[in-house]
Amino acid sequence: xxxxxxxxxxxxxxxxxxGISLDVNKGDVISIIGPSGSGKTTLLRNITTxxxxxxxxxxxxxxxxxFQKLNSKDIQTIRRNxxxxxxxxxxxxxxxxxxxITEGLIVARKVKKREAEKIALEAxxxxxxxxxxNHYPSQLSGGxxxxxxxxxxxxxxxxxxxxxxxxxALDPELVGEVLKVMRNLADEGTTMxxxxxxxxxxxxxxxxxxxxADGYIVEQGSPEDIFEHPSEKRTQEFLxxxxxxx
Amino acid sequence: MSxxxxxxxxxxxxxxQGVPVTxxxxxxxxLISLPVGCLFALIRIYRVKGLEQIVKLYVSFVRGTPxxxxxxxxxxxxxxxxxxxxxxxxxxxNPIYYAYIVFTLNSIATLTExxxxxxxxxxxxxxEAGLMVGMQxxxxxxRIILPQALISALPNxxxxxxxxxxxxxxxxxxxxxxxxxxxxxxxxxxxxxxEAYLVVWIYYLIICYSAEVIFYLLERxxxxxxxxxxxxxxxxWRPLSIKQPEVRAEADLTESERTNHAQNRGxxxxx
Ligand SMILES: Nc1ncnc2c1ncn2[C@@H]1O[C@H](COP(=O)(O)OP(=O)(O)OP(=O)(O)O)[C@@H](O)[C@H]1O
Ligand SMILES: [Mg+2]
Numbered sequence: 001x002x003x004x005x006x007x008x009x010x011x012x013x014x015x016x017x018x019g020i021s022l023d024v025n026k027g028d029v030i031s032i033i034g035p036s037g038s039g040k041t042t043l044l045r046n047i048t049t050x051x052x053x054x055x056x057x058x059x060x061x062x063x064x065x066x067f068q069k070l071n072s073k074d075i076q077t078i079r080r081n082x083x084x085x086x087x088x089x090x091x092x093x094x095x096x097x098x099x100x101i102t103e104g105l106i107v108a109r110k111v112k113k114r115e116a117e118k119i120a121l122e123a124x125x126x127x128x129x130x131x132x133x134n135h136y137p138s139q140l141s142g143g144x145x146x147x148x149x150x151x152x153x154x155x156x157x158x159x160x161x162x163x164x165x166x167x168x169a170l171d172p173e174l175v176g177e178v179l180k181v182m183r184n185l186a187d188e189g190t191t192m193x194x195x196x197x198x199x200x201x202x203x204x205x206x207x208x209x210x211x212x213a214d215g216y217i218v219e220q221g222s223p224e225d226i227f228e229h230p231s232e233k234r235t236q237e238f239l240x241x242x243x244x245x246x
Numbered sequence: 247m248s249x250x251x252x253x254x255x256x257x258x259x260x261x262x263q264g265v266p267v268t269x270x271x272x273x274x275x276x277l278i279s280l281p282v283g284c285l286f287a288l289i290r291i292y293r294v295k296g297l298e299q300i301v302k303l304y305v306s307f308v309r310g311t312p313x314x315x316x317x318x319x320x321x322x323x324x325x326x327x328x329x330x331x332x333x334x335x336x337x338x339x340n341p342i343y344y345a346y347i348v349f350t351l352n353s354i355a356t357l358t359e360x361x362x363x364x365x366x367x368x369x370x371x372x373x374e375a376g377l378m379v380g381m382q383x384x385x386x387x388x389r390i391i392l393p394q395a396l397i398s399a400l401p402n403x404x405x406x407x408x409x410x411x412x413x414x415x416x417x418x419x420x421x422x423x424x425x426x427x428x429x430x431x432x433x434x435x436x437x438x439x440x441e442a443y444l445v446v447w448i449y450y451l452i453i454c455y456s457a458e459v460i461f462y463l464l465e466r467x468x469x470x471x472x473x474x475x476x477x478x479x480x481x482x483w484r485p486l487s488i489k490q491p492e493v494r495a496e497a498d499l500t501e502s503e504r505t506n507h508a509q510n511r512g513x514x515x516x517x
Contacts, residue, residue, distance in 0.1 A: 048378065049377075084378035086371060086374070090375040092390050093372065104381060136471035136472075156379060156380065
C-alpha cells in the first residue's frame, strides 16, 4: 500500500537518512524503535512531505514518483491520505476539540458542517472525550490533547496514520490512556506506523518492528524476532540498554 | 495662582470640535496600517525577494527618525510634489490629508514589527498540523495562524494605538485643527496657557482611556481559548497602565486544577 525506496535526507551536508526502504501493508502496525538522533522523526516527516527528501522513491495512493520530483498535486495526494499524530499534539490552539477535528473535514475534504460535526463527535467518542468537545486545547490535559490529536487523524479516515512518539511528552500517569486508544485502533485494523520508546507497545501491539540507528534500518521483523532473538549486535545493545532503564 | 475655570469651560467647548479630527486621524491611520503592516510583516517573515529589503529599509527609516522630522518632511515635500502633478490646487488641499499620510506611514512601520513578532510566536507545528489534515498552507494561515497571531499582537496594537493618539497631537504643526491646535489658539488669544493645556490633557486622557477599554474588551473576548489563571477584578484590572509587551508564559496548572477549570466551564455552559 505504501512503498518507500532509498529515502535519503541530509541537513547541511550531514546525511541523516542514508537510504531507507519501507513497506507498509494494509492493517500493518509497525513500530519504529531506535536511539535518539537516529532519524526516526526525520523519516516520518519526509514520508509525509513535511520535509523534502533529497532522494528516494514513493509509491502511495496512486503517486509513483521520486521524492524530488513530487509536484504539488502529488504532495496534496500524499497529505490527504496520511494522518499524523505529533509528539507535542499540535492541536489548533484557537479551535475547540470538536473544531480541531471538523476543520480538516470541512476545509480540506469539503464535507458539510453538519456531517463533519457528526463524524467528529464519533471520533471523539472513540477516544472517550465526547464530553470535552467544546474545550479548547489549553483546557485539556496532555493526555486528553493527544487523544484529540488521534481523533483528528482518525476522523479523516486516512490510509495510514503516522505517530511520532505520541506519549513521550506526557506525564507517566497519562501515557496509559493514550496507549489504550492506540491499541483499540490497532485492534480495529487501522494501519499505523508508530515511532515509540514504549517497548510494551512495540512488542505486544505491533506486527512488525523496525530498529533504526544512524540513519539506517539495522534490522526489522516480527516483535518476537526483534525482542527475543535479535540478530544484530546494535539491536541487542539497544534493547539491553532500554530494558535495563525501564 | 488660581485657575480661570470659566475659561477652561470655554476652551473645553471649542476644543471638543477637535476631537473628531483627532479620532479621524487615528482611525484612518489604523485602518490602513493594520492590513499593510501585516502584509509587510509577512514579506519580512517569508523573505520575499526584493521587497524584503525595501520593507526593512522603510521600517528602519521610520523608527530611526523622530516623528517631528517625518511630519516636517512630509509637510514640506508633499505640497510641492503635488504641485508638480496637479498644479496650484495642491496648496488648497485640506492639511488633514498630510496628517493621514504621516501618521499612516509611521504606524505601518510600528505595526510591521508588532505583527512580525506576533506571527513568530505561533508555533510552526500549527502549520504542520494544518498540512497534515489536508489543508493548503494558505488556508492554514488564514484560519489557524493569523487569528492566533492577531490575538497575541493585541497588547502591542493597543500600545501602538495609544502612541498614535498621543502623537497625533503634533498634527497642529501641519495646521490641522485638532484638539491641541484649537486649545493652543484659544490660549494664545487669552494668555491662559495652563488652563488650555489642562483641558488638552484631560481630553487625551479620556480618549486614551476609552481606547484601552475597547482593546481590553477585544482582548478578553478573543482570548477565550487561552487558559486564564486569574480572573480580572477591580485590583488587577489596570486599564490606565500602559501595557508592556507581555511574555505569555502559560502558568502550569496542576492536573486537578485544570480539571476543575474545565468542569466549572462546563457547568456554566449548562446553566
Ligand atoms: N531541521 C534540522 N536541521 C538540522 N539538523 C536536523 C534537523 N532535524 C533533525 N536534524 C538532525 O537529524 C538527526 C536525527 O534527528 P531526528 O529528530 O530524526 O531523530 P530521532 O530519531 O527522532 O530522535 P529522538 O528519538 O530523540 O526523537 C539529529 O542529529 C538532528 O540533530
Ligand atoms: Mg524524534
